Amino acid sequence: MEITPPYLASTIWLQGKIPSYSIKTRDYTRTLIESNNPDGMVLTVPVAGGSSAVKRMSPESLEISGHGDWTRIHLGAIEAAYGKEPYFEHFFPEIASLIGHYPQHLATLNVLLMERMMDFVRYRDAIEDILRLRKSNPARCHDITRRLEIKIDLSHSFLEPLFRLGPDAIFLL
8 A cells, every 4th residue: 555645745754754654634734844933834735624524534535625725825835935945946846837736636636746756856766876875885874864954854845855955855865
């Protein structure tokens, strides 16, 4: 069974430090991004049936609601948070397209966003090399990861390292 990722999953979730079985269904609809508030800004995808649907349904069953202007709000908040980052202009259009033309089901959107994030760091092409490097030189890899982690907030969406670090973000996984 494939695990459904949360909406614009956090770096810490991608690192496997938060087990999927421990997160609540509502967490699949939310992400945390940088903002002028020290705690960051939570973005929530509205779902059909609202909070009662989130309480009684699985993440895979939730349908995205077209109510409100959530796509514009999310894209505007992401642009405000990361628009000046070096890789923003290279990756934002792909994310904006998916969010702007979202599918019916939340799980589908989350999987598509995760696939785009992994494609941006060339995960399928590079992960074997990264794993070999970790095995042959663990101290060096640990040092690279540590230096990258201090540049981001691990609880924020993985968008943060993608926009800030570009393909080097793969070292965080």
